[in-house]
Amino acid sequence: MGxxxxxxxxxxxxxxxxxxxxxxxxxxxxxxxxxxxxxAHGELVMLGGYASFWLFALIGLxxxxxxxxxxxxxxxxxxxxxxxxxxxxxxxxxxxxxxNSLLIGFGLALAFHNLAIRLWTADDRAINTAYSGTVIxxxxxxxxxxxxxxxxxxxxxxxxxxLFLQRTAAGQAIRATAEDWEAALLMGIDxxxxxxxxxxxxxxxxxxxxxxxxxGYSINPAIGLEWTLKALIVVVLAGLGSMPGTFFGGxxxxxxxSTSALLIGSAYREVVALVIFLLVLMIRPQGLFGR
Amino acid sequence: MLExxxxxxxxxxxxxxWRASLRVEAREIVALIGPNGAGKSTLLRTIAGxxxxxxxxxxxxxxxxxxxxxxxxxxYGVALIPEGRRLxxxxxxxxxxxxxxxxxxxxxxxxxxxTWITEIFPVLAERHRQIAGxxxxxxxxxxxxxxxxxxxxTLLLLDEPSLxxxxxxxxxxFEVIRRINTDLGVSVLxxxxxxxxxxxxxxxxxxxxxxxxVGHGTGQELLHDERxxxxxxxxxxxx
Numbered sequence: 323m324g325x326x327x328x329x330x331x332x333x334x335x336x337x338x339x340x341x342x343x344x345x346x347x348x349x350x351x352x353x354x355x356x357x358x359x360x361x362a363h364g365e366l367v368m369l370g371g372y373a374s375f376w377l378f379a380l381i382g383l384x385x386x387x388x389x390x391x392x393x394x395x396x397x398x399x400x401x402x403x404x405x406x407x408x409x410x411x412x413x414x415x416x417x418x419x420x421x422n423s424l425l426i427g428f429g430l431a432l433a434f435h436n437l438a439i440r441l442w443t444a445d446d447r448a449i450n451t452a453y454s455g456t457v458i459x460x461x462x463x464x465x466x467x468x469x470x471x472x473x474x475x476x477x478x479x480x481x482x483x484x485l486f487l488q489r490t491a492a493g494q495a496i497r498a499t500a501e502d503w504e505a506a507l508l509m510g511i512d513x514x515x516x517x518x519x520x521x522x523x524x525x526x527x528x529x530x531x532x533x534x535x536x537x538g539y540s541i542n543p544a545i546g547l548e549w550t551l552k553a554l555i556v557v558v559l560a561g562l563g564s565m566p567g568t569f570f571g572g573x574x575x576x577x578x579x580s581t582s583a584l585l586i587g588s589a590y591r592e593v594v595a596l597v598i599f600l601l602v603l604m605i606r607p608q609g610l611f612g613r
Numbered sequence: 614m615l616e617x618x619x620x621x622x623x624x625x626x627x628x629x630x631w632r633a634s635l636r637v638e639a640r641e642i643v644a645l646i647g648p649n650g651a652g653k654s655t656l657l658r659t660i661a662g663x664x665x666x667x668x669x670x671x672x673x674x675x676x677x678x679x680x681x682x683x684x685x686x687x688x689y690g691v692a693l694i695p696e697g698r699r700l701x702x703x704x705x706x707x708x709x710x711x712x713x714x715x716x717x718x719x720x721x722x723x724x725x726x727x728t729w730i731t732e733i734f735p736v737l738a739e740r741h742r743q744i745a746g747x748x749x750x751x752x753x754x755x756x757x758x759x760x761x762x763x764x765x766x767t768l769l770l771l772d773e774p775s776l777x778x779x780x781x782x783x784x785x786x787f788e789v790i791r792r793i794n795t796d797l798g799v800s801v802l803x804x805x806x807x808x809x810x811x812x813x814x815x816x817x818x819x820x821x822x823x824x825x826x827v828g829h830g831t832g833q834e835l836l837h838d839e840r841x842x843x844x845x846x847x848x849x850x851x852x
Contacts, residue, residue: 510687
């Protein structure tokens with residue numbers, strides 16, 4: 323096993339991990355602010371991917387350019403899902419809220435999954451642009467152009483989200499609500515709007531990740547569960563509260579997966595993620611929902 | 614200015630407040646005293662909109678507060694410093710203060726208010742970049758008061774500001790409350806275990822027990838009330 327081979331593997335891990343980080347940021351936002359685990363988050367990734375895929379297939383819109391459409395579209399989907407479904411459990415006590423939101427999430431995941439099969443078949447789809455095969459070679463290492471662009475966009479999105487949360491009044495309101503929603507109310511923050519905004523942002527982030535998956539890899543109606551799981555593992559790994567932390571958690575998972583593929587074979591890729599998940603849960607006795 | 618009338622408030626199936634009525638006039642300091650579990654905090658939370666009364670009304674300068682969401686009540690000029698302070702512990706002192714001025718009415722005055730607050734509490738200016746959760750208990754209480762003042766309230770609701778603080782700090786906090794009242798013209802409704810200090814400070818006071826308002830008078834009258842004397846002998850020796 324040459325050093326170059328190892329390095330190449332790590333690069334692929336990094337490029338995949340950036341997308342894990344991006345998907346996880348959305349999940350983390352909803353988890354941290356609404357105290358709700360959206361198990362349909364991966365299906366939002368899937369929908370974002372299909373949106374860009376069809377924009378490319380039907381009207382030839384460049385996938386990266388299509389983000390201008392996909393991101394607002396998925397933001398709107400998030401608004402609708404929260405207003406129509408998740409907002410109804412928000413006022414409940416912690417236990418019924420978590421249970422009911424899980425039910426809503428599972429229901430949505432099933433519905434989106436089957437709807438996608440019905441509308442678009444179960445086939446794998448990928449966006450194949452003229453530049454899709456382009457590979458940049460640096461010091462003997464290969465960087466697929468579309469995945470490299472995906473890394474840059476994922477990083478940019480996380481950075482923008484971080485600045486939004488730190489610097490703007492709406493971002494401060496989101497952070498305050500995440501810390502103590504009752505105290506946030508006492509500041510004059512309309513927390514229902516904060517919840518709505520956080521959910522819609524989360525959906526937009528999932529959609530962005532979906533586009534990048536469709537252009538860098540491939541999508542099909544069944545990818546949702548895998549993405550929810552990966553995002554959840556990253557959130558558990560990185561904890562709540564820091565978006566850059568979540569992003570780097572995603573990269574860590576990507577690197578761990580590619581390293582394990584190298585050491586014990588790619589058949590055990592998925593196992594590694596779950597082992598990390600179990601390890602983190604074992605050393606986090608306060609559980610998933612604790613602070 | 615503030616008029617609560619015949620409030621009934623429940624915690625689940627338990628009634629915590631029974632037909633409670635009270636009044637706070639402009640520029641007045643009113644104390645609300647009584648044993649633990651008397652329903653004092655619940656009454657304050659109801660005025661601030663964190664809890665809904667089952668019946669009764671709260672009116673503040675023409676606004677029916679019992680029908681308004683909590684975030685709008687702040688906009689009308691009523692700020693609550695809740696029990697346990699409820700700071701945004703993971704955010705900086707500065708961020709906490711600025712969040713206090715979240716409402717449109719407060720945001721316009723933000724810089725002026727901030728200057729005034731850092732004059733009373735210089736420590737908040739020195740520590741503006743520190744994470745609020747790492748402040749000492751007394752600094753946290755100062756931040757809680759400062760954050761509430763950032764909203765430019767005309768009525769300040771305080772829930773046990775002296776809880777867990779050293780007597781020397783408590784004296785300072787009470788001095789600040791007096792200054793807020795005299796210098797800024799802010800009315801104050803104060804829930805306090807430190808009965809003597811509260812009654813000395815307040816022009817009027819209400820005595821609450823078992824969810825009912827059982828007594829009412831000037832601070833000095835209640836200080837010499839038999840029920841207060843017998844119930845709070847322990848507290849009278851403090852400070």
